[in-house]
Amino acid sequence: MKTLLPAGLLIGAASLGFALAGGLDLPMAMAAPASSPLSATAALRDPQGQVRGTATFTQQGMNLRVQVQVSGLTPGQHGLHLHENGRCTPGIDPATNTVVAFGGAGGHFDPGMSKNHDDPVADNHYGHGGDLPMITVGADGTGTLTYTTAKSSLTGMTGVLNRSIVIHAKADDYKSDPAGLTGARERCGVITRLNFSVRDYPLPGPQDFPEGVAYDAKRGLLFTGSARTGDIYAINASTGAVSKFANGGGQGRGAALGLKVDSQSRVWVAGGATGTVTVLSPDGFPLAILNTPKSPNAFVNDLTPAADGNVYVTDSTRPVIFRVTPDLKLSAWLDLGQTPIKYGPGTNLNGIAATPDGRALLAMQLNTGDLWRIDLKTKAVRKVMGELVNGDGILLDGRTLYVARNKDQVVSKVMLSADYTSGTLMTEEPLNGLRFPATLAAIGGDLVVTQAQLDKLQGGTPETPFKLTRFKKF
Incomplete structure (x- = not known):
């Protein structure tokens, strides 16, 4: 069963607490046919550059369906956010004002210009469009999450193509600016469209x-x-x-x-x-x-x-x-x-x-x-x-x-x-x-x-x- 939450967020009924455990000159390809859903992927890398998970994104009408799989993390809940820049490089973390792993991803994606960290069901005018449900990692270090949201998309003003998805070390309190006290950035992936080259x-x-x-x-x-x-x-x-x-x-x-x-x-x-x-x-x-x-x-x-x-x-x-x-x-x-x-x-x-x-x-x-x-x-x-x-x-x-x-x-x-x-x-x-x-x-x-x-x-x-x-x- 699926349950529709306020502001368009749709996740599995088992995870209403916002966490879900377990689970030319260069050749250029044409855009996928209109009948194919717009889709994208991100390879989730650790700070050493090793791929330790994936995220997939599929546009479903006005909603965006996201599936995340990750490994090698400590058991428990981890903050998950969409970030402004399509860079998984070191850079300044606005939460600490220091150079950190994946700081190049910038701050949270904020299409509504809210300048406020909030929970995943907050309207974009009141909270970051990149504020996502947490992912719960099991004893074996792996975690999965599936969610659907209207806060972001693969097109338009809320588009997340060529931005990044980041998993943090700690749980998200959904209120503290700028990142909910989620700690270090442990996984990062750039969101890249499938079947399209430029x-x-x-x-x-x-x-x-x-x-x-x-x-x-x-x-x-x-x-x-x-x-x-x-x-x-x-x-x-x-x-x-x-x-x-x-x-x-x-x-x-x-x-x-x-x-x-x-x-x-x-x-x-x-x-x-x-x-x-x-x-x-x-x-x-x-x-x-x-x-x-x-x-x-x-x-x-x-x-x-x-x-x-x-x-x-x-x-x-x-x-x-x-x-x-x-x-x-x-x-x-x-x-x-x-x-x-x-x-x-x-x-x-x-x-x-x-x-x-x-x-x-x-x-x-x-x-x-x-x-x-x-x-x-x-x-x-x-x-x-x-x-x-x-x-x-x-x-x-x-x-x-x-x-x-x-x-x-x-x-x-x-x-x-x-x-x-x-x-x-x-x-x-x-x-x-x-x-x-x-x-x-x-x-x-x-x-x-x-x-x-x-x-x-x-x-x-x-x-x-x-x-x-x-x-x-x-």
Whole structure:
């Protein structure tokens, strides 16, 4: 018999006390078929690196089923937690402020930002999402645990892919911060998705926060820009070698958000709160720095070249779409206040793409989840669909639209109608664990997404190195 506990926790009836005894350039695999359940595993290692157990994770609708088997521990109850980082390396333990085994796993996974250790049935707003039932170890040093929870998952804002699971030396009191007085970290495993491969491009800077990404097929180069510094990197898509393409901080570019590469291999940069659009030569020299009207409320976010030779630019706080003509003159093209697009608090229009038929623009409104079609000839605006809240950068591939949904930590796939006036959400892909994905680019049959971690831009500790992640189109 199974018993459903508050806040979605489901464990065996024998363990209502929260314990249960006994028991391309690199080959990349396609995602498992949609009919296969999303699943992951973690090899539980001791501080010497020996595998002493396993944990398996299976997504079952809105719930996550976890099975843990471990050996070589002292008899009794042991605290069990999900931790923020996917590292089973030495590091600082916040409970003792000393370097300990598996300290690299960081603190408890806390998607609700509760900053509070609590029991496994506490809502994520009141306790860590990583606070789990204890595992009971028998006289032979082995223990097993099976539980099902709605507090965490393998996808979305509560996703635990590429995080870690840790077993502690002592029992959990389910109240003492930060870890319930559970003592030393004795087992650790990184949660890795099954049947899915990616390639990462790590970046060198500790404050890179890569927001935009673009690909120059002529030169085989990826470009990404820092939302914190405005630096722009060039990455060899074959080797992964990274070089500084353009320094930030100069010419008024303190941030680099949306990026595009045009047919002349020029790199276009949306400057965020600086209100600028910068055009860089193929070797990184600034050809033009275009200023939008002065405003304390500017936020130039993304841009796209269109078949008419112009480049169209979104501003996330001012209801206007700007246009840059081939002679590099910038002007306001469309006053959105006279359209169905209504700006509200937060980030409004963000990602933008031109349809391949040359007739329209598609623009993503992050705070509402609405996708809009804007006719280039008549300027008529039409809502294509909703359902895409937290939609950030977009990539249009024929009639397939990929949407980086930052806070939701997934890439969504949308199938659009032939005239781009309607769309259907097909699937949401978490890859191997996304960290606030912002923008996408295509390399042949692959996609590249930025793991921007913009949720950590104003506070918190980002996972480093920052990286871009490459994967097969799905």
